[in-house]
Each structure stands twice: as structure tokens, then as C-alpha cells.
Amino acid sequence: MANNDYDPTAEGAETNFAARMSYSDYLRLETILSAQHPLSDAHDEMLFIVQHQASELWMRLAIHELGAARDAIARDAVAPAMKMLARVSRIFEQLNSAWDVLRTMTPSEYTHFRAKLGQSSGFQSRQYRLIEYVLGNRNPAMLKPHAHDAEATRLLERELTIPSLYDEVLRLGNRKGLAIPRSVLERDVRETHRLNDAVVEAWRCVYEAPETHWLLYELAEKLVDFEDYFRRWRFNHVTTVERIIGFKRGTGGTGGVSYLKRMLEVELFPELWRVRTVL
Numbered sequence: 283m284a285n286n287d288y289d290p291t292a293e294g295a296e297t298n299f300a301a302r303m304s305y306s307d308y309l310r311l312e313t314i315l316s317a318q319h320p321l322s323d324a325h326d327e328m329l330f331i332v333q334h335q336a337s338e339l340w341m342r343l344a345i346h347e348l349g350a351a352r353d354a355i356a357r358d359a360v361a362p363a364m365k366m367l368a369r370v371s372r373i374f375e376q377l378n379s380a381w382d383v384l385r386t387m388t389p390s391e392y393t394h395f396r397a398k399l400g401q402s403s404g405f406q407s408r409q410y411r412l413i414e415y416v417l418g419n420r421n422p423a424m425l426k427p428h429a430h431d432a433e434a435t436r437l438l439e440r441e442l443t444i445p446s447l448y449d450e451v452l453r454l455g456n457r458k459g460l461a462i463p464r465s466v467l468e469r470d471v472r473e474t475h476r477l478n479d480a481v482v483e484a485w486r487c488v489y490e491a492p493e494t495h496w497l498l499y500e501l502a503e504k505l506v507d508f509e510d511y512f513r514r515w516r517f518n519h520v521t522t523v524e525r526i527i528g529f530k531r532g533t534g535g536t537g538g539v540s541y542l543k544r545m546l547e548v549e550l551f552p553e554l555w556r557v558r559t560v561l
């Protein structure tokens with residue numbers, strides 16, 4: 283029998299979903315696949331929408347993993363946390379590859395629908411801002427674009443009241459015997475953690491004797507790995523943006539490429555980068 287005549291019901295494939303939950307029911311595909319509403323007739327607008335929506339879905343998973351990793355670290359469950367962090371790095375690797383699809387859109391094609399976006403921009407992505415806040419890049423000015431959205435504001439404000447992932451890592455380090463200063467352990471978590479020489483020194487002890495501090499050493503490398511992928515995401519974004527809109531202002535109102543280049547300077551785990559210089 284030719285393959286295309288093969289009927290999988292012969293081996294038991296279920297085909298009657300009148301009274302059963304199907305693939306599409308479980309995944310709510312009707313909701314997801316009916317959420318693409320281009321505002322123009324431009325062919326490329328669908329790419330633009332799907333690319334953003336897919337990125338938001340991956341961010342949703344990243345938030346799920348990062349939150350659980352932070353909770354696990356707070357309970358000294360470092361091994362499961364490392365597994366989750368490894369997954370988040372892979373998510374960002376995935377998001378990095380996704381730019382290749384968007385880069386197939388030329389500046390000419392983008393101009394066909396850019397005006398339809400109005401003032402909307404990824405700058406207003408609440409999930410992106412939440413990821414930055416969870417990681418410890420906590421600029422309260424970034425709450426402003428969400429002022430009209432009570433739920434987003436509540437979520438982001440709440441995040442600013444709890445220690446960041448890196449705060450929890452430093453607290454863990456302290457419990458494991460690293461000399462983390464009190465000023466760092468008891469800092470105002472609403473603010474971004476700033477480079478601290480004593481913390482560099484603490485990580486130096488770890489990196490100079492990995493076998494003595496294996497768990498912290500491995501965890502530190504997982505964080506560096508993740509920030510490495512995140513930096514690549516920022517870089518891919520700004521390069522794609524320059525390729526598509528040059529130095530035009532962003533739809534969100536910032537200087538565009540100049541703003542995004544500034545964001546390349548963000549350091550999430552500053553001491554883990556600085557320790558390399560003193561080894």
C-alpha cells in the first residue's frame with residue numbers, strides 16, 4: 283500500500299473528538315491563532331506580528347522558569363535552579379535565532395505598515411520589563427508606560443518589592459560562607475544592584491578554588507551563560523533595528539538605535555564579569 287493511502291486509525295489513532303479534548307482544545311489554538319490582526323494590507327505585517335507574539339510566548343516561559351529558579355535558590359535547591367537557568371539560556375538562544383526570520387524584511391517593506399503601529403513599541407512590553415526586573419535591572423522609570431494598565435503596574439510594582447534573582451544568589455553565597463557585605467544583603471531591592479568590590483572579591487574566592495565551592499562556581503557560570511545570551515539578544519535587536527529603520531526615532535518615542543545601544547551597557551551580574559579581570 284502506498285504511504286499516502288495509509289490510514290492511521292488502523293493502528294488506533296483517535297479521530298473522533300466530538301466528546302473529547304483535542305490537541306487544539308488543550309492548547310487553546312483558537313485563541314492563539316485568531317490573535318493576528320494586521321492593520322494594513324502589507325504582506326510583511328503578518329511576519330512582524332507573529333515574530334512579536336512568538337517572542338512574548340517564549341518570554342512567558344522565561345518568566346515562569348526565572349521565578350521558579352529564584353524560589354529554588356532561596357530554598358537552597360541549587361541543582362533544580364541550575365536546570366531552569368540552563369533552559370532560560372536555551373530560550374534566549376531560540377529568540378536570538380528568530381531575528382534571522384525578521385531580518386528578511388527590508389526597510390522598504392517595513393515602511394508599508396510602520397505608520398499603522400502608532401506609538402506602540404516593544405518598549406511597552408510588560409513581560410520584557412518583568413524579566414529585567416526579576417534579573418535585577420530595576421529602573422522604576424520603566425513603570426511609566428504601564429501607568430494606564432493597573433494589572434501590569436501591580437505586577438511590576440510587586441516585583442520591585444522582592445529580591446532579584448541575583449540578590450538571592452548573593453544571599454545563597456553568604457549562607458555558603460562567602461563574605462557578602464551586609465550593605466548588599468540588606469540593600470533596598472527596589473533599586474538596581476551596583477558593582478561592589480567586596481562581592482568581586484567573594485566571587486574571586488569561588489573562581490580560584492572551584493573544587494571547594496563547586497555549587498556556587500557552577501551556578502555563577504550558569505548566570506554568566508544566561509547573561510551572555512541576553513546580551514546577544516540586545517545586540518541582535520539593535521542591529522536588526524538599524525538595518526530596518528536606520529537612525530529614525532522609535533515608534534515608542536525614544537531615539538531608537540541610540541537608546542538601544544545605551545541598553546547594551548546594562549550589566550545584570552556585574553561582579554561575575556569583573557571577576558574575570560582579577561583572576
Ligand code: HEM
Pocket residue numbers: 333334337338384392402403404405406407410519522523526527531532533534535536537538539541542545
Ligand atoms: C522591525 C523590527 C523592530 C524594530 C524596528 C524595533 C524597534 C525598536 C525600537 C526603536 C525600540 C526603542 C523604543 C522605541 O522608541 O520604540 C525598541 C524597543 C524594544 N523592542 Fe523592538 N523593534 C523590532 C522588533 C522587535 C521584536 C521582534 C521584539 C520582540 C519582542 C522587540 C522587543 C522590544 C523590546 C522588549 C524593547 C524594549 C527594550 C528596552 O527597553 O531595553 N522588538 N524596538
